[in-house]
Amino acid sequence: MQFGLTNAPASFQNLVSDIFADFLDVFVVVYLDDIMVFSSSEEEHVKHVASVLQRLRDNNLFAKASKCVFHASSVEYLGYVVSSDGLKMDSLKTQQILNWPQPKNIKALQSFLGFANFYCRFIKHYSKKITSLTSLLKKDCPFIFNEEALSQFQSLKEDFTTAPILSHFNPSLPTVVETDASDYALGAILSQVNDSGKHPIAFDSCKLLPAELNYEIHDKELLGIVWALKRWRAFLLSLSNSFEVLTDHSSLQYFMSSKVLTHCQARWAEFLSEFHFTITYRPGRLATLTDALSRQDDVYPERGVDFIRKNAQNLHQVIKQDGIDKIQKEVWQDKDYKEILKQLARGESISDYSLEPQAKLLLFKDRVVIPSNEELQLNILQKRHDKPLAGHPGQEKTLKVIKRDFYWAGMNQFIKDYVSSCQKCSRNKKIHHKKFGLLKPLQIPSGPWNFLLMDFITQLPLSKNFASILVVVDRFSKMAIFIPTYGTITALYLAQILISYVFSNHGLPVSIVSDKGSVFVSSFWTQLFQKLKISRDLSTVFHPETDGQTERVNHILEQYLWMYVSYHQDDWHTWLPLAEFAYNNAEHSSTKQSPFFTIY
Structure with missing residues (x-):
């Protein structure tokens, strides 16, 4: 062996894996010198055992x-008891945990947790129970085994005696992943459904990282799904059907079809695209197990006291005692919150809502709920x-400062309206944006074909050597002309x-509006317009609304061609006369009559 005895386990594992390579996961599982042979019938089992012994x-x-x-219906294997029913803990190992003495130092506690972690998949909300x-x-934490730690220690040992049997995973059975997220933790259950009902395959939970604590609840719930699918990826990708x-969280049903995503959500969507699944909304009151996994009270045991003390201080800084009494009185009478x-x-437990124990104030995501009383809301806003x-901050800063401690329905718009109408802010704050340009509306057309709009539809598939369409629109009558053109367009052409x-058909116009394409700003084009005494009006850069009429006609023409062109899209030039007639014969929304009627 290379590098001596250090690699003995790995070398031996490679040896047995090579020897039983064609048997592995067919009817043999091998871990070092532990070989387990499994079969679906006694006749098969005899053959399988004989094959292993011969090998x-x-x-x-x-x-x-x-x-x-030999020929056992259940067997102890690698610390578990494996049977046709599923997987359960080895009673000898659980007895050791039950008899484990109270840890006296960090090393003893590490030893206990290391032993208990081996069976954490059997314990619901395990990561919360050991916080x-x-x-x-x-x-930097002194080792003081207080009553709370002792309570968790004893509770955890008792849980090992009541742990459920985890069923074997079957890729052909309907599979369900249940997820939930609270403010500080995630929980998930992997289950499968057979003739006798739904059975757990695995439980899991974890605390959120410091950065994840700042996520909005929508992203926390979505993170719970992503985290669960990462944990059980091997199981879920092996399924023959969708899970x-x-x-x-009802809005997650539509996440995979969302068109606007943050960078983080886009990464999650890319990962989720590996899986074939559907997201189903289930009311929180029915999600008792996953709620238990993610909403344990001891995740942050000291937080409640800190919040009550901090929030009471904030309340008295902003609202006097009689105001607090008024909030308490009116929120209990508010029809929107009375039932909650x-x-x-x-x-009873309600997602995101809780009751502050001292003042009996309603909290939403740990923020005091302000009833529908504009006087109270205005008082907080002024402070x-x-x-x-406060210093007269802007809209966003004011909103964030108030959102730290308070919540009421419609607060975003209420705060923005207040700040935008603040006289002191308007008088004293400097303007940081550049001066707005002068508004220069287009001249009102005096008659037909005096004021024209012009634009190109380019990069089209070749149709009898044509690659573009020149669209000309009369601003007075709204009549349009669709002209096929070649790909390379010069000012002379x-x-x-x-x-x-x-x-030749309508006479010389007074003005033509176009964009700043190279053809329209060329010296030849400029000189031609000067000779013909035609005003050339160029649209603002990156502002297609200047030539909005032509842009709209372009869209209508493109829709028409999509309807009628051939599969190869090489005959669109033949449809332009018909498209022109159809457009000019239809009633225009602004004139309430067709361009043909206006002209003729």
Whole structure:
């Protein structure tokens, strides 16, 4: 062995994997010197065992009879009891956990948690149940095994005696992933449905990272789905059919069809595209297990006290005691919150809502809910915007400052309207944007074909050597002319087209509006317009609304061609006369009559 005995386990694993390569995952599982043979019938099992023993003999490997178990319906394997029903914990191992003495130092606690972590897949909300224990492992935290840590230690040991049997994963069965997110944690359950109902395959949960704590609830719920699918990716990609994801956040049903995503959501969407699944909304009151995984009270046990103290201080800074009493009184009478308060008072759990224990104020995402009372809302806004300690901040800053502690329906628009109408802000704040340009509206046309609009539709498939369409629109009558042109358009070629199709039939115009294409700003084009005494009006850069009429006609023409061109799109030039007639014969929305009627 290279590098001596250090690589002995890896070398031996490579050896047995090579020996049983054609048996692995067919009827054999091998981990070092532990070989498990599984079969669906006794007849098959006899053949499989014989094949394994013969393969050992062929390679001069021997099995010790006293350590072998033959023809068993359940077997202890790598710390688990494996049977046809599923997977459960080894009773000898769980007994060791039950008899484990209280840890006296960090090393003893690490030893206990390391042993318990092996079976964490069986324990619902495991990561939440050990928060007080793991906090003792922090570098700067003194090791004080207080009542809370002792309670978690004893509770965890009891959970090992009541852990469920986890069923074997079957790729052909309907599969369900249930996810949930709270302010500080994620929880998920992988289950499968058979004739006897839904059975758990695995439980999992985790605490959110500091950066993830700042996510909006929509992104936290979405993160829960992404995290769960990463955890069980191997299972879910092996399914023969699509699986179902259950969430209590209804808007996630439409996430995969969303067109506007943040950078983070786009990365998640790319990952989720690997899987074939549907997201189904399930009300939070029905998600008892996943809620338990993600909403344990001890995730941040000290947070509640800190919030009450901090929030009470903030309230008294902004609102006097009589104002707090008024909030409490009116929020209990507010029809929008009355039912929520009743449920919370009965001890029921409602997503994002809670009850502040001292003042009995309603909290939404740990922010005080302000009832529909404009006087109270205005009082808070004035303190957080007008006072010297606030400093008249802008709309976004004012909104964020108030959102730290308070919530009411429609607060975003209310705050923006208040700040935008603040007289002191308007008088004293400097303007940081450049001066607005002068508004220069187009001249009102005095008659037909005096004022024209002109634009190109380019980069079209070749149609009898034509690659573009010149669209000319009369601003007075709204009549349009569609002229096929070649791909390379010079100023001379464009002048010939206008003379042949427009000027010869309708006379010289007073003005032509176009964009700043190279043809329209060429010296030849400029001199031609000067000789013909035609005003040349160029649209603003990156502002197609200047020539909005032509842009709209372009869109209508493109829609028409999509309807009638051939599969190869090489005959569009033949449809232009018909498209021109159809457009000019239809009633225009602004004139309430067709261009033909206006002209003729």
